[in-house]
Amino acid sequence: MPPKPRRTERRSDALSKERIIAAAIDVLDTDGEGALTFRALATRLTTGSGAIYWHVANKDDLLAATTDHVIAQAMTGARVDAAPDDAIRAIALAVFDAIHARPWVGTQISREPWQSGTRRIFEGLGQQLQALGVPERAQFDSASALVSYMLGLAAQYAAGARLVARKTSRTGFLTDVVARWTQDEPDQYPFVQQIADELREHDDREQFRAGIDLILAGIAAIR
Amino acid sequence: MPPKPRRTERRSDALSKERIIAAAIDVLDTDGEGALTFRALATRLTTGSGAIYWHVANKDDLLAATTDHVIAQAMTGARVDAAPDDAIRAIALAVFDAIHARPWVGTQISREPWQSGTRRIFEGLGQQLQALGVPERAQFDSASALVSYMLGLAAQYAAGARLVARKTSRTGFLTDVVARWTQDEPDQYPFVQQIADELREHDDREQFRAGIDLILAGIAAIR
DNA sequence: ACCTGAACACCGTTCAAGT
DNA sequence: ACCTGAACACCGTTCAAGT
Numbered sequence: 031m032p033p034k035p036r037r038t039e040r041r042s043d044a045l046s047k048e049r050i051i052a053a054a055i056d057v058l059d060t061d062g063e064g065a066l067t068f069r070a071l072a073t074r075l076t077t078g079s080g081a082i083y084w085h086v087a088n089k090d091d092l093l094a095a096t097t098d099h100v101i102a103q104a105m106t107g108a109r110v111d112a113a114p115d116d117a118i119r120a121i122a123l124a125v126f127d128a129i130h131a132r133p134w135v136g137t138q139i140s141r142e143p144w145q146s147g148t149r150r151i152f153e154g155l156g157q158q159l160q161a162l163g164v165p166e167r168a169q170f171d172s173a174s175a176l177v178s179y180m181l182g183l184a185a186q187y188a189a190g191a192r193l194v195a196r197k198t199s200r201t202g203f204l205t206d207v208v209a210r211w212t213q214d215e216p217d218q219y220p221f222v223q224q225i226a227d228e229l230r231e232h233d234d235r236e237q238f239r240a241g242i243d244l245i246l247a248g249i250a251a252i253r
Numbered sequence: 254m255p256p257k258p259r260r261t262e263r264r265s266d267a268l269s270k271e272r273i274i275a276a277a278i279d280v281l282d283t284d285g286e287g288a289l290t291f292r293a294l295a296t297r298l299t300t301g302s303g304a305i306y307w308h309v310a311n312k313d314d315l316l317a318a319t320t321d322h323v324i325a326q327a328m329t330g331a332r333v334d335a336a337p338d339d340a341i342r343a344i345a346l347a348v349f350d351a352i353h354a355r356p357w358v359g360t361q362i363s364r365e366p367w368q369s370g371t372r373r374i375f376e377g378l379g380q381q382l383q384a385l386g387v388p389e390r391a392q393f394d395s396a397s398a399l400v401s402y403m404l405g406l407a408a409q410y411a412a413g414a415r416l417v418a419r420k421t422s423r424t425g426f427l428t429d430v431v432a433r434w435t436q437d438e439p440d441q442y443p444f445v446q447q448i449a450d451e452l453r454e455h456d457d458r459e460q461f462r463a464g465i466d467l468i469l470a471g472i473a474a475i476r
Numbered sequence: 477a478c479c480t481g482a483a484c485a486c487c488g489t490t491c492a493a494g495t
Numbered sequence: 496a497c498c499t500g501a502a503c504a505c506c507g508t509t510c511a512a513g514t
Contacts, residue, residue: 045498068488078499080490085497089488140363140408144416149434149445156444170448170455175402175464182405185363193367211372221379222372225393232393241398248471268479291507301480303509308478312507480513487506494499 045077047085047095054096058134062195066093094145097138101147104128105154114162115246121154122180122242126235129184136188140181152177164253172249179245183238204230268300270308270318277319281357285418289316317368320361324370327351328377337385338469344377345403345465349458352407359411363404375400387476395472402468406461427453 053074057066068089072079086092108124110117129136139147156173164172194203208230211222222229276297280289291312295302309315331347333340352359362370379396387395417426431453434445445452 067486069486072500079488080500081498083489137364140405141360141412143405143409143412144430146434149442153442153444156448160444169444170451171460171463172467173444173448174460175467178405178409178464179398179402180405181408182363182401182403185404185408186366186401189364189366207367211369219372219376221376221383221392221396225379225396228393237394237397240394241401244395244398244471244475245467246471247474248467248469251470251474252467290505292505295481301482302507303481304479306508478514480511482510482512484509485507488504490503491501492499493501495497 045075045081045085049075050082050085050092051095051099054092055099055132058096059132063134063137063192090142093138094142094147097135097142098146098150100128100132100135101125101139101150105150108154110154110158114158117158117161118155118176118246119239119242121151121158122176123235123239125151125180126183126187126238129187130235133188133191136184137192140185140188143181148177148181151180159249162249164249168249168252172245175245175248176242179241183241187234201230268298268304268308272298273305273308273315274318274322277315278322278355281319282355286357286360286415313365316361317365317370320358320365321369321373323351323355323358324348324362324373328373331377333377333381337381340381340384341378341399341469342462342465344374344381345399346458346462348374348403349406349410349461352410353458356411356414359407360415363408363411366404371400371404374403382472385472387472391472391475395468398468398471399465402464406464410457424453 050071053071054066057070057074061070068079068082071082075082082092086095104124104127105121108117108121110120112120129139135147139145152173155176156169159169159172190200190203193206194200208226211219211229212226216223273294276294277289280293280297284293291302291305294305298305305315309318327347327350328344331340331344333343335343352362362368375396378399379392382392382395413423413426416429417423431449434442434452435449439446
């Protein structure tokens, strides 16, 4: 006699939060942030748009869940068995790479930073700061500085990717920004003028790494 | 004989980009980000919603202009005649205070960072980094790190304010965040557990200042 | 040149009705 | 318990028509 199906067992085509999240990630990856609507999601899941609300509170909830999913994955991939400062670099770069691969994660995490994705990052960095020997009274501020920096760069990167989608390439987008930033009132902005070439040609990942190093140097100096 | 009215002269009740920006700021300050619609704006300006499009390309353009207006004002207020590192602190705090007073500026500048508000901040910081004696090769990365950090904190602050609007107070909002961050799987998040009290009770402005100091210490260490 | 306001093509969300 | 899909209450944006 086969066991009675438990309440948690479901037909594989039944709707679930996991299936909805997977479909949402697929839409976001394939067609971009603007394409994620409940109607599109319902079509892809061959269901009614109202059905999604049985598993998900609303769009914010859905976006929070997808973002947390991606961040959790990225954090799992980060090598944390290295020296504490290298582990911090690894965590930061893992998050950077996840956002590089999916710019919509950057949009979401900078729009709603008080969610569990941020908690994961905070925890991962905090543990390494402790291992690094940062005094307890400085741990919160140090972790917070790292997180804020990462969120800020995530926002820039996501915004850039959104523009790239409309323009041709990344170079084209930065060329555009530099053009706008240097053309009017150039004498009012000598510094921007000076770093224009670097801005146009810099490597995002390298600059991100440099910023993390700067903050780590600051933490070391204060310690 | 009175002079012929020049083409740029207008009746005071005529629509203009400046009047639209002022009205938009008023709506945002008074009724929040959700209340800024072209219909609401048109009503406040006693005109048709389509008329606004004669002066403003679209909603993004309008938001960019309002944000730039506020940032320009904040930058003007920053005391830049002090020692370079204090001038950097002054600029950072001026921006922080502007966002504290108008959280919607934080939302906007972190959503669309590649706009003239960011250019102003970048320039202001860059000039002081030069005065500080930061070697030219490190100036771009240093300014970029400061800007990213500020944008990240702006995003957090704006998101917090959005939640506060729905909840009671700032304390209530942070109590909520801490509750969510500590209740499930507490053993997975020992660091978050440890800094829970600090997170709940910390002063945003002080923590922001601490982060700037950390980055400045890092810049000094690298120099 | 500038303004009007109805119309268009969308949204997220709700909810009575089904199974 | 879960799903359906029409309906509601919005949006930003366009555009023929006015002055």
